[in-house]
Amino acid sequence: MKFETLAIHAGQEPDPNNGAVMTPVYFTSTYMQDGIGRPRQGYEYSRTLNPTRKALQDCLAELESGTFGLAFASGMAATDTVLRMLASGDHVVAGNDVYGGTFRLFDKILRRFGLDFTFADTTDPENLAEALTPSTRIVWLETPTNPLLAVTDIRAVAEMVKNHASKPLLVVDNTFATPYLQRPLELGADLVVHSTTKYLGGHSDVVGGAIVGKDKEVGEKLAYLQNAIGGIQGPMDSFLVLRGIKTLPIRMDRHAQNAEKIAAFLDKQKNVKRLIYPFHESHPQVQIAKRQMKNGGGMISFVMKGGKDAAVKAAESTKIFTLAESLGGVESLIEVPAAMTHLSVAGSALEVDPGLVRLSVGIENVDDLIADIEQALR
Numbered sequence: 001m002k003f004e005t006l007a008i009h010a011g012q013e014p015d016p017n018n019g020a021v022m023t024p025v026y027f028t029s030t031y032m033q034d035g036i037g038r039p040r041q042g043y044e045y046s047r048t049l050n051p052t053r054k055a056l057q058d059c060l061a062e063l064e065s066g067t068f069g070l071a072f073a074s075g076m077a078a079t080d081t082v083l084r085m086l087a088s089g090d091h092v093v094a095g096n097d098v099y100g101g102t103f104r105l106f107d108k109i110l111r112r113f114g115l116d117f118t119f120a121d122t123t124d125p126e127n128l129a130e131a132l133t134p135s136t137r138i139v140w141l142e143t144p145t146n147p148l149l150a151v152t153d154i155r156a157v158a159e160m161v162k163n164h165a166s167k168p169l170l171v172v173d174n175t176f177a178t179p180y181l182q183r184p185l186e187l188g189a190d191l192v193v194h195s196t197t198k199y200l201g202g203h204s205d206v207v208g209g210a211i212v213g214k215d216k217e218v219g220e221k222l223a224y225l226q227n228a229i230g231g232i233q234g235p236m237d238s239f240l241v242l243r244g245i246k247t248l249p250i251r252m253d254r255h256a257q258n259a260e261k262i263a264a265f266l267d268k269q270k271n272v273k274r275l276i277y278p279f280h281e282s283h284p285q286v287q288i289a290k291r292q293m294k295n296g297g298g299m300i301s302f303v304m305k306g307g308k309d310a311a312v313k314a315a316e317s318t319k320i321f322t323l324a325e326s327l328g329g330v331e332s333l334i335e336v337p338a339a340m341t342h343l344s345v346a347g348s349a350l351e352v353d354p355g356l357v358r359l360s361v362g363i364e365n366v367d368d369l370i371a372d373i374e375q376a377l378r
């Protein structure tokens with residue numbers, strides 16, 4: 001089946017008890033057993049597994065071309081669970097432009113447990129190779145990155161990683177692209193991580209995360225950790241993500257259509273110093289982006305000529321674009337990363353330009369959106 005069909009049906013069947021077409025929200029913590037050690041349908045306790053979460057997990061696995069999916073309470077809970085596969089002394093190489101919360105978890109928290117991190121420019125696989133050591137267990141990529149929308153050639157990095165003696169796992173945070181635009185596992189990655197809070201949920205009404213992978217043994221390890229640590233997605237939130245995913249393809253097409261027009265508009269504005277959009281001809285990795293992504297996605301970043309003051313003024317002047325953190329919902333959002341989402345990287349090598357503005361382009365009418373940006377820039 002094609003992606004659009006899987007987005008609606010994968011992991012889901014009419015309820016066997018009553019034919020309910022949409023997967024019910026199974027608000028239950030426990031399940032009747034027919035005898036000791038003989039649970040009815042494999043369900044024993046809802047931290048371990050719940051039918052609504054299972055439907056979401058199976059759907060995510062198919063959409064990412066994986067063999068297993070695991071759903072978590074947030075993107076950070078999913079990220080943390082991946083890192084719990086490691087032990088003190090292990091080394092991780094991560095992109096130098098990863099999500100601020102990912103950087104904070106790695107640098108401020110997991111270092112305390114004896115993990116070692118190197119942050120490197122992943123857009124250049126050779127430069128990345130130099131950061132690997134005999135103890136490297138994970139290479140962590142984001143593409144496109146947040147907020148600079150840098151694009152990394154996943155296939156090239158996967159090949160480099162496979163040839164390295166320490167055989168690290170390649171993990172790709174696919175939040176910005178979603179499996180509709182890009183499927184890292186098909187390009188050689190071992191695991192995909194998501195903040196389903198963003199495009200997969202798609203309606204700014206739920207916080208969630210996911211891990212998807214191919215290798216059965218790694219899947220068993222991660223399912224063990226998911227149950228042992230307990231950062232699971234609850235049934236109501238699983239339902240919301242599952243529902244959001246059904247419209248992912250049509251939403252992503254509209255997000256990108258709108259974003260392309262807005263990028264073209266921003267490119268012509270005198271008070272915009274630099275436009276960043278993966279499918280725009282000015283993007284340094286536009287060729288790689290066009291090869292590995294179906295469209296350019298809904299995120300745009302740009303640097304204001306007037307620096308921080310101009311960025312703050314613009315972000316506070318829009319009427320349809322809501323000033324808010326997060327991204328990926330049907331409604332358009334605007335923010336200034338240096339002062340909002342990326343405060344945790346201030347003073348580090350990951351610090352972003354204070355004049356940078358980030359747009360999450362929604363699926364409203366694009367003429368309304370352009371008029372809004374026009375008046376805000378004025």
Ligand SMILES: *Cc1c(COP(=O)(O)O)cnc(C)c1O
Binds near residue numbers: 102173194
């Ligand atoms: C939001 C985000 C996360 C964190 O996810 P939460 O659901 O907020 O915990 C991780 N990676 C990327 C790229 C994100 O945008």
